[in-house]
């Protein structure tokens with residue numbers, strides 16, 4: 001690993017964004033135990049800067065209740081440490097690979113949440129049998145290839161699977177979910193939704209065969225949720 005360069009050579013705007021994302025990414029890690037998505041330290045969140053090719057991620061193996069904004073680690077998009085007193089998450093290479101190859105992505109989350117990981121263990125996509133899946137995933141939640149940690153294999157598997165899918169989540173075979181988003185919060189939300197629908201569909205399958213949703217209904221659900229759902233600034237609230 002190269003010697004960390006530090007942020008001294010970066011413009012003030014970049015250093016200010018790093019300080020902001022240290023707080024944001026630290027707070028987002030508290031959402032993982034809050035939504036029952038992790039055991040021990042088995043999950044991580046990162047967010048990419050808008051002002052430089054850098055990312056902020058948690059330090060590896062540190063308990064969520066010990067995380068602080070100052071303990072967050074800054075890396076470049078090759079996964080090299082730029083600023084931080086601790087080693088970055090062991091999944092940093094995967095996060096960095098996604099950012100390098102999916103420029104629209106600014107948030108990545110990885111967990112081993114129980115029901116989603118059970119589907120990953122079977123290598124079975126979660127079928128789109130819930131309207132909430134149509135909303136959030138636009139179809140099934142796909143399975144990515146088996147890949148060992150330690151190089152770009154996991155990142156490559158994530159990108160190759162998600163590039164051809166509307167889903168912001170992939171279940172890496174025998175490993176667990178990775179999610180992407182426009183920022184870290186969006187990726188954390190998707191991680192919570194992945195676990196929720198994985199559990200619901202699992203329970204449904206215990207009681208019988210779930211009923212598939214017709215593709216044109218899935219397309220309609222996805223279009224509404226992605227473009228209409230939620231609050232939208234009205235012109236007076238957000239004058240041009």
Ligand SMILES: O=C(CO)[C@@H](O)[C@@H](O)COP(=O)(O)O
Nearest residue numbers: 041042043044060061089090
């Ligand atoms: O599963 C693995 C490593 O095999 C990791 O995703 C998990 O332990 C979290 O690691 P980090 O604490 O982010 O380094």
